[in-house]
Amino acid sequence: MIEPKVYREMGLNDAEYAQIVEILGRHPNYTEVGMYAVMWSEHCGYKYSRPVLKLFPTAGPRVLQGPGENAGAVDVGDGMAVVMKIESHNHPSAVEPYEGAATGVGGIVRDIFTMGARPMAALNSLRFGELSDARTRYLFDRAVAGIAGYGNCIGVPSVAGEVYFDDCYEGNPLINAMCLGLVKSDKIARxxxxxxxNSVMYVGAKTGRDGIHGATFASVELSDESEERRSPTQVGDPFTEKLLIEATLEALNTGHIVGIQDMGAAGLTCSTTEMAAKGDSGMEVDISLVPRREEGMTPYEIMLSESQERMLLVAAKGHENEVKDIFEKWGLDAVVIGRLTDDGIVRIYDNGELAAEVPAKSLAEDTPVYYMEARIPDYIAQVKHFDKDELPQIEDFESVLEVLLRRHNIASKEYIYRQYDHMAQINTVVLPGSDASVLRLKGTGRGLAVTVDCNSRYCYLDPYTGSAIAVAEAARNVVCSGAEPAAVTDCLNFGNPEKPEIFWQFRQAVEGISAACRAFGVPVISGNVSFYNESQGVAIYPTPAIGVLGVIEDIERRCTSFFKNDGDAVVVLGFNGPGLDGSEYLKAMHGRVAGCPSLDLDKEKRLQACCLKAIRSGLLASAHDIAEGGLAVALAESCFNTEGSHGVSVEISSDGLRQDDALFGEAQSRILVSLAPSKLDKLMKLAAEHDVPLMVIGAVGGSNLIIDLDESRVIDLQIEKIESAWRGSIEEALA
Amino acid sequence: MKFGVVIFPGSNCDCDCCRVVEQVMEEPVDLIWHEADSVDGYDCIILPGGFSYGNYLRAGAIASHSPVMGAVKEAAADGKLVMGICNGFQVLTEAGLLPGVLQRNKNLRFICKFLHLKVEHNKSAFTNACSPGQVLRIPIAHDEGNYYVDPKVLAEMEEKGQILFRYCDADGMVSAEANPNGSLGNIAGICNREGNVMGMMPYPERSAEEILTSADGRLIFESVLRHLKEL
Structure with a gap:
């Protein structure tokens, strides 16, 4: 019998322990308790989130694989599928940012090639405290270096991403890694x-003591002791991962692999029990056969190790050697460690001696599920009290714009993406920096647009609307690139779900995402939940990072956010309205985080349909989502074309809004476009058909950004000057 | 004209090179495994970019001892064309087939971006399709591209026309501002004294199609073909 202190430290409560005793009909041994503890942790078992996640729409005509596998998959035409997923690696990165971030990339990439898909692009969504803090600068720089070090080495281009800086992430940064891969639809592995x-084979790197209980570590709040818990962080070896990619894809191609799973969180425990459970099988494994890099490891340590770059696969009986030969050709271990049975029991032997005997489904599927209490947090009522008329008027809009362009949340992210190889595999036809990155699908004439997005300040103010906006904005970014949104993957980063206020945020966010996905007809095909993102008892802003994949039917009709031709008309397509709530302007200039961001899903849908049609018809020279910093920042960003900057001159009226709102407000459902004047009539017709307002505000040209507001010139700035400030801001903060 | 692209464990850009040779230049190409002991039958051998052996020890150091490198050295001695791109360039310097070394970038960070190269002259098997002084737009993506060579050797290389490409600005000005990584003399690509072995840090295969925003890299492959056809 196991002491309560022991199983409690592993993360199990008394009732859960009693449930294990009931399942087994006896007390579990130490190894078995460890296995249940990781599999029943929130990280692996989704015991708090599972009932809520059922709200997501997951079906659609393109969906080939929804949630529940290593990753989701959608049909992108010509018999090809894109496999996609996003995953968090937050807690390891808070303790050891380089390896934490690097192994986050490694883990998500394995999820993709485990499905038989060649990883074709990586993205990341990052959150840190403010760069004025020294430790934040260290975490930021090392995390970016870790992503670069791993991703570059394995030859998977990091094509897009997002990063926000806010004090709420100071003690608990977020590292979310996303990957997509390409596979023939009929070759998806499961x-x-x-x-x-059939034979159970262990392939890849050797097992060590690193990362034991990483999954459990992910399921507690960070504290001062977290620094002491370095053992839960794993160390990555991207070179081995690269070999594993090639060997695995080659081995899958033989047709002799029945099933395959990455050894990620909870290592061998997770892969043995989940694979057996999914196939209604049992499994017998002798862990003395597992290749190791340390001596004297106990069964508990071997079963719980989260050493990287390992996979478990089941090979058809009689074909083990063909599989083994391929892995050995790539210099990797491939060892038969056991076989499948038909009794649903996973038996772990250590040199012939029974070390654990557990029903597979009891760990992998029959996780305890908790219906948590949800309570609206007190702060919600406070932040809603926002009377914008009380805000002092700021007269000098030029300096506001200069301040906003330097804000790290708005400034160019090139300091980051310059460190990532974003061109490997020669598919990246729209490089990072535009609203979404665009990849061609070689030999098809089509392409993909990908992005990941989330304004967590909106989500803090109103988790439901903020999360719906995250979906809307990510979809809008993809649409601005000329793609039709096809699938969503989400990484839901929240605080401690055992607190009713956090659980309320979580449920609201999932409801908001679901509503937006339903409205746009875009299914959620995969994702990840990361709870316990708190430090010293304070939670991060709710941060549901939304990755969207879009399909471009004709790659020649792709679009970027940059102005291209002097003389082009500049147009705001969409719905003007008040947008100071939760804006970057409000935070930067007035020090306030308040208000209620709003979104009308129906208007958003019409806007996106209209913009997509306009791009597909070849009407637009550029399209740019109006987001943080509002119209003024969007105009500036469209001017900053790396292939040659442009100036712009516009005249707008505040039209019932405050003047600062007209310039810097972040009202949703607006897209800034430019086009040849001769095409304006067609665009107007299209806008009318979609019942979308359209405002011609000026023209591309000159070398300045000029804004006349209510017939007076409020901004007249040299592009060269503001562009270099915008480009250099993040690097300056680190110097 | 037959091309061979070597795969070391950790090579990443082998498929990109093959695509450009096969689909863009429409010439036959094979992949050559690092354990091959012969590279007979190929007119041009490409050592591709990537992280051979994880670039552990030093970039290109372990790969330079691969079995295939013995065969590549023989082919080079026979006058066959050998082209090292990025990691391939690093392998060639480590193998002693090209002079100098590639150190870490001056800013100690990986750099991925499009930039401009000035073609020093067009009397080389790798530049004859360019005009002298032509400015090419080709991207780099490397951590260790900071070229260094002994000043005496450099003087000799300059004299013999072994410098093929230098980093420059859009107007062809070779300046400190246009130097991304601290390379001596803004050097981006060189060849051996005989002119048949070339190494360059920028990736011509990443800019060989208009859709990739530049097709200038094609000129390198065209030069090779032109040279081979004239033989």
């Missing part, structure tokens, strides 16, 4: 293991 007698 993790289900079936066929008694």
């Amino acid at each position: 993790s289900s293991a079936s066929g008694a007698g």
